Amino acid sequence: xxxxxxxxxxxxxxxxxxxxxxxxxxxxxxxxxxxxxxxxxxxxxxxxxxxxxxxxxxxxxxxxxxxxxxxxxxxxxxxxxxxxxxxxxxxxxxxxxxxxxxxxxxxxxxxxxxxxxxxxxxxxxxxxxxxxxxxxxxxxxxxxxxxxxxxxxxxxxxxxxxxxxxxxxxxxxxxxxxxxxxxxxxxxxxxxxxxxxxxxxxxxxxxxxxxxxxxxxxxxxxxxxxxxxxxxxxxxxxxxxxxxxxxxxxxxxxxxxxxxxxxxxxxxxxxxxxxxxxxxxxxxxxxxxxxxxxxxxxxxxxxxxxxxxxxxxxxxxxxxxxxxxxxxxxxxxxxxxxxxxxxxxxxxxxxxxxxxxxxxxxxxxxxxxxxxxxxxxxxxxxxxxxxxxxxxxxxxxxxxxxxxxxxxxxxxxxxxxxxxxxxx
Amino acid sequence: xxxxxxxxxxxxxxxxxxxxxxxxxxxxxxxxxxxxxxxxxxxxxxxxxxxxxxxxxxxxxxxxxxxxxxxxxxxxxxxxxxxxxxxxxxxxxxxxxxxxxxxxxxxxxxxxxxxxxxxxxxxxxxxxxxxxxxxxxxxxxxxxxxxxxxxxxxxxxxxxxxxxxxxxxxx
Numbered sequence: 001x002x003x004x005x006x007x008x009x010x011x012x013x014x015x016x017x018x019x020x021x022x023x024x025x026x027x028x029x030x031x032x033x034x035x036x037x038x039x040x041x042x043x044x045x046x047x048x049x050x051x052x053x054x055x056x057x058x059x060x061x062x063x064x065x066x067x068x069x070x071x072x073x074x075x076x077x078x079x080x081x082x083x084x085x086x087x088x089x090x091x092x093x094x095x096x097x098x099x100x101x102x103x104x105x106x107x108x109x110x111x112x113x114x115x116x117x118x119x120x121x122x123x124x125x126x127x128x129x130x131x132x133x134x135x136x137x138x139x140x141x142x143x144x145x146x147x148x149x150x151x152x153x154x155x156x157x158x159x160x161x162x163x164x165x166x167x168x169x170x171x172x173x174x175x176x177x178x179x180x181x182x183x184x185x186x187x188x189x190x191x192x193x194x195x196x197x198x199x200x201x202x203x204x205x206x207x208x209x210x211x212x213x214x215x216x217x218x219x220x221x222x223x224x225x226x227x228x229x230x231x232x233x234x235x236x237x238x239x240x241x242x243x244x245x246x247x248x249x250x251x252x253x254x255x256x257x258x259x260x261x262x263x264x265x266x267x268x269x270x271x272x273x274x275x276x277x278x279x280x281x282x283x284x285x286x287x288x289x290x291x292x293x294x295x296x297x298x299x300x301x302x303x304x305x306x307x308x309x310x311x312x313x314x315x316x317x318x319x320x321x322x323x324x325x326x327x328x329x330x331x332x333x334x335x336x337x338x339x340x341x342x343x344x345x346x347x348x349x350x351x352x353x354x355x356x357x358x359x360x361x362x363x364x365x366x367x368x369x370x371x372x373x374x375x376x377x378x379x380x381x382x383x384x385x386x387x388x389x390x391x392x393x394x395x396x397x398x399x400x401x402x403x404x405x406x407x408x409x410x411x412x413x414x415x416x417x418x419x420x421x422x423x424x
Numbered sequence: 425x426x427x428x429x430x431x432x433x434x435x436x437x438x439x440x441x442x443x444x445x446x447x448x449x450x451x452x453x454x455x456x457x458x459x460x461x462x463x464x465x466x467x468x469x470x471x472x473x474x475x476x477x478x479x480x481x482x483x484x485x486x487x488x489x490x491x492x493x494x495x496x497x498x499x500x501x502x503x504x505x506x507x508x509x510x511x512x513x514x515x516x517x518x519x520x521x522x523x524x525x526x527x528x529x530x531x532x533x534x535x536x537x538x539x540x541x542x543x544x545x546x547x548x549x550x551x552x553x554x555x556x557x558x559x560x561x562x563x564x565x566x567x568x569x570x571x572x573x574x575x576x577x578x579x580x581x582x583x584x585x586x587x588x589x590x591x592x593x594x595x
Contacts, residue, residue, distance in 0.1 A: 052458040052459065052460065052509050052511060053458050053511075055458075055460070056457060056458055056460075056485055058457065058458060061457075061458065061514075065514070070514055071510070071541075071542040071543070072542075073509060073510045073511065073542055104460060133460070133462065133484070134460035134484055134485070135460065135484060135485055136483060136484060136485050136486075173462075173463070174463070175463075243463075280544055281510070281539065281541075281542070281543060281544035282510055282542050282543075349462075349463070349466050350462070351462050351465065351466065351481060351483040351484065352483065352484075353483075391470065392470060392474065393467055393470035393471040393474055396466065396467055396470055397467060400463060400467070
């Protein structure tokens with residue numbers, strides 16, 4: 001059974017699929033991590049997170065680390081021969097436990113080849129989301145690379161099932177990107193894959209700062225996918241908060257439970273978890289398993305569904321952004337490059353030279369993300385630009401830490417909150 | 425890997441002008457080659473700017489040769505390297521050895537900060553090795569910004585650092 005079939009079957013059975021981010025340089029450690037994911041008390045899929053040398057195609061440094069026993073922050077799939085990776089997965093990856101490759105590369109051809117050679121058919125990324133926030137690769141080069149790799153995956157007819165790609169566009173920068181632009185980028189990357197022939201897709205959305213706004217965003221994402229991907233099988237994957245994570249266990253678990261609630265209330269099929277170690281270091285296998293099980297229980301405890309207007313504010317903004325990009329060029333890859341050049345897409349705080357850097361976001365008093373500067377975004381008349389005081393390192397830090405401190409306060413400040421609020 | 429250099433920063437300000445204008449000189453803020461994180465860099469750019477320096481932010485995944493080139497051509501009063509992907513120890517060692525091997529950069533203040541190891545904070549021995557290899561200071565994530573601010577405040581004025589032979593400088 002393929003990745004998409006496993007997710008669909010689980011969803012039909014009422015279970016949220018939960019998934020870690022997990023990668024180790026050593027195949028034995030990687031196998032142990034996958035085995036622990038599989039046997040967690042939750043409905044899980046496995047992850048091969050690749051190391052960051054592989055992501056920037058520095059196989060020499062990965063090799064150096066392997067040879068000298070230095071720790072890697074992921075599995076170097078290009079350095080390990082395909083038979084080593086197959087052996088690592090043997091008897092573990094099957095119909096009940098599909099495995100996805102997660103990497104973060106703007107130029108992933110070697111990764112795709114290694115993945116295909118090892119019999120893996122599910123991965124994630126995108127021409128914008130793996131270029132702008134994370135690399136110095138020019139956007140047009142990333143677009144060409146991702147087009148090539150999509151074709152490579154389609155031509156390979158992988159043995160495990162239809163090729164599956166998840167967009168990473170719903171995560172841009174992890175935090176402080178207004179949800180409408182996350183939705184637009186996730187949809188545009190999905191459409192990029194779709195137009196190249198891919199029919200098994202998942203679209204991501206990363207939990208942000210306000211539950212209602214996030215629910216509107218997922219509803220918008222679903223609406224736009226239904227319009228634009230008529231012949232694809234697609235599902236929604238929620239990422240637990242990708243910004244500064246709470247430092248306390250109570251805070252981290254509360255935020256993770258919130259992500260599970262967001263997933264279930266919006267009918268999303270899959271959730272990628274974060275752990276209690278996130279604020280401090282790369283999590284251990286045990287911490288990942290604990291996070292998977294916590295998310296599973298939080299999802300099971302959520303029975304209500306969100307009621308969100310289909311034509312909500314996030315939808316209106318996202319639709320305007322998507323339309324503006326589609327109008328740039330009939331080739332979507334070219335359209336994306338042109339849109340960024342014109343500032344029709346502009347990711348706040350993104351340092352990449354191909355990002356205009358004119359648009360700015362802010363957090364309002366309710367914790368909703370809004371636009372303080374629109375730059376050239378095609379949103380005039382759709383959204384109000386609410387200018388803010390000049391950004392300083394400390395105001396930036398408080399915006400970046402808003403979610404962290406809100407959830408950590410649950411661990412430290414319960415009594416204080418009660419005392420100030422005057423209600424027991 | 426330096427093909428994007430021209431796009432990165434068009435403000436190739438003349439250093440002499442900056443000194444005359446009374447600025448504290450230029451600080452380069454950068455990642456290292458394998459690290460794709462940038463929020464740390466966005467924050468540091470604001471923080472270092474507030475301390476009175478002009479800031480050049482090299483962004484994500486700065487290759488070793490780009491770091492060397494930018495330091496040679498801009499002669500910053502300090503290079504601030506930030507790493508949060510767990511490879512800071514090995515990447516830092518490699519980069520500082522390269523920079524200190526380049527004669528004009530031998531006395532340039534270089535600091536490293538962030539989440540530097542895959543297993544959390546570095547051991548004292550690892551920190552010692554980074555300092556021995558040539559870093560002027562190593563700041564662990566847990567320390568907060570106070571010790572970095574103090575270090576930056578104690579930097580000599582640009583006039584004391586600038587008169588170095590311009591051998592090998594690109595700009």
